[in-house]
Amino acid sequence: MALGRSPWIDDELAMLQEHVARFIEAEFTPHVPRWRKDRMMDRAAWLKAGEAGLLCASIPEIYGGGGGSYAHEAVIHQEMTRAGHGTGFGVGNSTSSAVVAHYILAYGTEDQKQRWLPKMAQGELIGAIAMTEPQGGSDLKALRTTARRVAGGYQINGQKTFISNGQNANLVTVVARTGDEPGARGLSLIVVETDQADGFRRGRNLDKLGMHTQDTSELFFDDVFAPSSNLIGELPGQAFSQLMHELAWERMLVSLDATVNMERAVELTVDYVRTRNIFGKTLMDFQNTQFVLADAKTQATVARTFVDGMMVRLLAGELDGPTAAMAKLWTTETQCRVIDACQQLFGGYGYMSEYPIAQLFADARVSRVYGGASEIMKVIIARAL
Numbered sequence: 001m002a003l004g005r006s007p008w009i010d011d012e013l014a015m016l017q018e019h020v021a022r023f024i025e026a027e028f029t030p031h032v033p034r035w036r037k038d039r040m041m042d043r044a045a046w047l048k049a050g051e052a053g054l055l056c057a058s059i060p061e062i063y064g065g066g067g068g069s070y071a072h073e074a075v076i077h078q079e080m081t082r083a084g085h086g087t088g089f090g091v092g093n094s095t096s097s098a099v100v101a102h103y104i105l106a107y108g109t110e111d112q113k114q115r116w117l118p119k120m121a122q123g124e125l126i127g128a129i130a131m132t133e134p135q136g137g138s139d140l141k142a143l144r145t146t147a148r149r150v151a152g153g154y155q156i157n158g159q160k161t162f163i164s165n166g167q168n169a170n171l172v173t174v175v176a177r178t179g180d181e182p183g184a185r186g187l188s189l190i191v192v193e194t195d196q197a198d199g200f201r202r203g204r205n206l207d208k209l210g211m212h213t214q215d216t217s218e219l220f221f222d223d224v225f226a227p228s229s230n231l232i233g234e235l236p237g238q239a240f241s242q243l244m245h246e247l248a249w250e251r252m253l254v255s256l257d258a259t260v261n262m263e264r265a266v267e268l269t270v271d272y273v274r275t276r277n278i279f280g281k282t283l284m285d286f287q288n289t290q291f292v293l294a295d296a297k298t299q300a301t302v303a304r305t306f307v308d309g310m311m312v313r314l315l316a317g318e319l320d321g322p323t324a325a326m327a328k329l330w331t332t333e334t335q336c337r338v339i340d341a342c343q344q345l346f347g348g349y350g351y352m353s354e355y356p357i358a359q360l361f362a363d364a365r366v367s368r369v370y371g372g373a374s375e376i377m378k379v380i381i382a383r384a385l
């Protein structure tokens with residue numbers, strides 16, 4: 001009944017998949033209970049991941065990366081999600097390697113690429129993207145953080161929130177207003193190298209419902225100076241189009257997560273109901289259980305087929321924004337329904353944090369909000385009708 005290998009995974013990627021799974025088991029799994037308690041991974045784990053070639057896998061070798069494609073990045077992302085470790089490295093690495101590094105690769109100057117990408121690939125620099133502000137995240141055009149032109153660079157003032165890698169990041173790509181133009185036209189991407197930025201302050205590591213190995217924080221900028229050479233792109237005012245360019249890819253990463261989570265939920269639940277005995281038979285013997293799981297398995301299989309098809313398109317450079325939005329909308333909404341139905345079969349145990357199904361339930365919820373809320377996905381899809 002299994003679908004077999006995804007069409008976008010060849011022999012080399014299958015080997016990478018095994019390498020990542022072995023690495024996670026040896027280097028991450030033993031530390032996960034502590035990371036869950038600390039609500040973040042160790043910085044040292046990033047260096048280990050760098051040594052193992054798991055950072056910037058899709059960045060060219062001349063910039064210290066793995067020389068692979070988005071497929072390599074997607075394999076690493078999926079394996080981390082499959083390991084079910086509170087999405088610390090999955091979200092963290094994809095933010096740094098698959099998103100921030102790609103803004104630099106696509107729009108950065110040669111000097112920026114040489115300065116930052118090799119260190120990101122080693123884990124010495126960890127990237128974050130700081131868009132969201134307390135007064136709103138969906139409405140990017142309303143962002144208030146300013147980057148005022150001063151001699152030799154920009155002076156940044158403002159506050160960001162919900163920033164992934166917020167505690168560990170030391171290369172923060174800030175979306176800031178560099179011009180007086182209203183809406184999106186005045187927004188630019190400016191890198192703040194936080195190890196040397198006076199006026200930069202991290203707020204709390206926010207206590208989240210799930211994703212307990214991932215640091216998510218507020219960030220504060222009080223007269224932070226960034227040199228002109230840290231502006232991403234030739235000219236200011238380009239942030240909106242730069243951000244939009246990578247959005248289909250970011251949404252595919254969330255869709256891959258959702259798909260893997262559905263597959264895992266079904267596996268975990270099948271294992272559980274086969275061994276749980278009630279009313280003199282196994283829970284699997286009840287027709288309701290079989291129907292719930294048949295439905296869940298069908299949805300996971302449809303999701304896998306859909307997402308694999310979208311990955312093929314993405315790798316061919318043919319995935320458009322509205323279709324990527326459909327993938328994110330459908331897989332994330334379906335994921336929450338599937339996990340909820342599976343969790344019900346665990347009874348009270350499904351509500352206990354030590355059970356992976358409970359962790360999945362908590363981890364998955366955010367996927368309908370971050371990377372663009374479901375309602376924003378509908379706006380994008382509706383606009384293209």
Ligand SMILES: Cc1cc2nc3c(=O)[nH]c(=O)nc-3n(C[C@H](O)[C@H](O)[C@H](O)COP(=O)(O)OP(=O)(O)OC[C@H]3O[C@@H](n4cnc5c(N)ncnc54)[C@H](O)[C@@H]3O)c2cc1C
Pocket residue numbers: 095128129130131132135136137138139161162163164165208211216366369370371372373374375376379
């Ligand atoms: C764990 C986590 C990690 C995150 N990581 C990052 C990060 O690394 N960098 C970053 O910049 N941000 C990050 N975010 C922020 C995330 O992108 C925002 O939370 C998201 O964009 C929604 O913005 P908001 O929370 O301000 O909600 P709002 O914009 O206030 O929206 C609230 C709700 O209003 C509804 N809504 C919004 N717009 C519309 C509309 N047009 N039509 C109808 N209904 C609408 C939706 O239901 C939405 O969920 C993260 C968030 C979380 C929770």
